Amino acid sequence: MSEIKVNQVEVLRGALRVPGDKSASHRALLISALSDGMNRICGLSNGDDVIRTMKIVEQLGAQVLRTDEMVVVTGPKDGLRQSGDPLDCGNSGTAMRLLIGLLSGVRGNHLIVGDESLSKRPMRRVIEPLASMGAAIEAREGEHAPIRVAGGSQLSGIDYEVPTPSAQVKSAVLLAGLFATGPTVVTERIRTRANTEDMLALAGVEVESVDEGLGRRVTLKPGRPQAREWQIPGDPSQAAFFAVLGAVHPNASIGVVNVLTEAERVGYVQVLQRMGALVSIETRPSGNALRVRSSKLHATEVYSSEIPSVDEVPVLAVAAAAATGVTAFIDMGELRIKESDRFAGSMHIASALGCEVWAEGDNFFIQGLGSAEHFKNFAINAGLDHRIVMAAATAATAGNGGRINNWETVESSYPNFFQDLSSIQ
Numbered sequence: 001m002s003e004i005k006v007n008q009v010e011v012l013r014g015a016l017r018v019p020g021d022k023s024a025s026h027r028a029l030l031i032s033a034l035s036d037g038m039n040r041i042c043g044l045s046n047g048d049d050v051i052r053t054m055k056i057v058e059q060l061g062a063q064v065l066r067t068d069e070m071v072v073v074t075g076p077k078d079g080l081r082q083s084g085d086p087l088d089c090g091n092s093g094t095a096m097r098l099l100i101g102l103l104s105g106v107r108g109n110h111l112i113v114g115d116e117s118l119s120k121r122p123m124r125r126v127i128e129p130l131a132s133m134g135a136a137i138e139a140r141e142g143e144h145a146p147i148r149v150a151g152g153s154q155l156s157g158i159d160y161e162v163p164t165p166s167a168q169v170k171s172a173v174l175l176a177g178l179f180a181t182g183p184t185v186v187t188e189r190i191r192t193r194a195n196t197e198d199m200l201a202l203a204g205v206e207v208e209s210v211d212e213g214l215g216r217r218v219t220l221k222p223g224r225p226q227a228r229e230w231q232i233p234g235d236p237s238q239a240a241f242f243a244v245l246g247a248v249h250p251n252a253s254i255g256v257v258n259v260l261t262e263a264e265r266v267g268y269v270q271v272l273q274r275m276g277a278l279v280s281i282e283t284r285p286s287g288n289a290l291r292v293r294s295s296k297l298h299a300t301e302v303y304s305s306e307i308p309s310v311d312e313v314p315v316l317a318v319a320a321a322a323a324t325g326v327t328a329f330i331d332m333g334e335l336r337i338k339e340s341d342r343f344a345g346s347m348h349i350a351s352a353l354g355c356e357v358w359a360e361g362d363n364f365f366i367q368g369l370g371s372a373e374h375f376k377n378f379a380i381n382a383g384l385d386h387r388i389v390m391a392a393a394t395a396a397t398a399g400n401g402g403r404i405n406n407w408e409t410v411e412s413s414y415p416n417f418f419q420d421l422s423s424i425q
Contacts, residue, residue: 082108101172105179107152299325375399
């Protein structure tokens with residue numbers, strides 16, 4: 001077990017660029033590998049999760065060339081093929097769930113594996129709709145990795161309503177739909193990130209997306225993506241750590257440049273603004289930027305529907321700890337089945353900082369301390385969860401320091417996090 005000590009910093013000034021959006025990076029690699037031809041990807045995330053996907057598409061027959069400026073992926077003319085070795089997703093739930101869908105249409109017997117944490121995460125939510133399309137999938141206890149997919153059997157398009165908001169489930173069904181007979185329709189009651197349908201449309205696949213109330217209905221017709229060039233903007237989920245850091249720090253002015261600002265991805269900005277944060281999104285021809293300054297925060301209610309992936313909740317718990325009053329996090333059960341139990345992890349961070357915290361069912365509550373200056377110096381074990389590491393580092397930098405065990409897990413999504421954190425000190 002390794003430990004890093006993060007000290008309080010008196011002044012934070014500067015601008016930075018976070019890694020390329022992890023969600024779009026996975027999809028750019030997979031869609032490029034499905035194409036017939038050469039694809040250029042600029043701004044790809046350098047996290048281990050995405051590197052795993054890159055290695056997997058190579059195993060499946062795509063050619064991958066990395067340069068300083070871009071990654072070039074050439075999809076095989078005759079399509080992807082079976083690998084003789086297991087496809088190791090490491091800690092990436094996105095890679096595993098999307099691959100289960102994609103490989104349902106690729107001829108051969110495919111074995112998908114992951115690390116200890118990923119092997120405990122639920123895959124039934126993906127397997128069930130794919131099975132209804134005709135996919136042949138086996139999982140440990142019907143739910144967990146390792147996953148075996150007998151790909152290439154006849155798939156049929158389905159009309160499927162996603163029961164719990166999940167861009168990963170939606171994406172897995174749509175990727176399988178590329179190989180199906182007839183159209184595939186996915187309906188979501190709460191809109192989630194639209195990377196997959198938008199990127200497939202850019203690659204020439206016939207996709208229609210229609211908003212319906214708070215949800216969306218996506219219709220896809222089978223087809224092969226066309227090769228193209230991809231520009232990956234900065235990851236808004238990574239920018240969230242610096243948004244909260246700038247808001248809760250007593251003397252900060254921070255900018256995050258060239259960041260993706262899709263509505264479903266920046267719900268945390270509206271939450272912070274509601275809490276009184278001086279944070280904004282600036283529209284620029286060179287790419288949108290996020291700006292934040294030191295702020296006096298007050299409590300609010302945070303609903304999972306505002307943040308469909310709930311990825312930003314651990315760092316919003318740090319904002320709640322610095323606020324005045326009791327912040328309520330509502331309908332957060334999905335946090336329990338992430339890389340770790342982030343429901344408990346978010347509460348633990350706030351408790352370690354000195355807050356009173358409690359839970360009622362799928363809701364939890366944080367009694368704020370009124371300022372990061374009141375945070376306790378703390379020690380925390382992040383387990384295998386990169387977002388717990390970065391949320392804890394945010395609190396330590398803004399408050400009175402702290403120690404974080406298993407800090408290297410940031411390699412999965414943001415290898416240069418601590419260097420970027422140092423760049424604005």
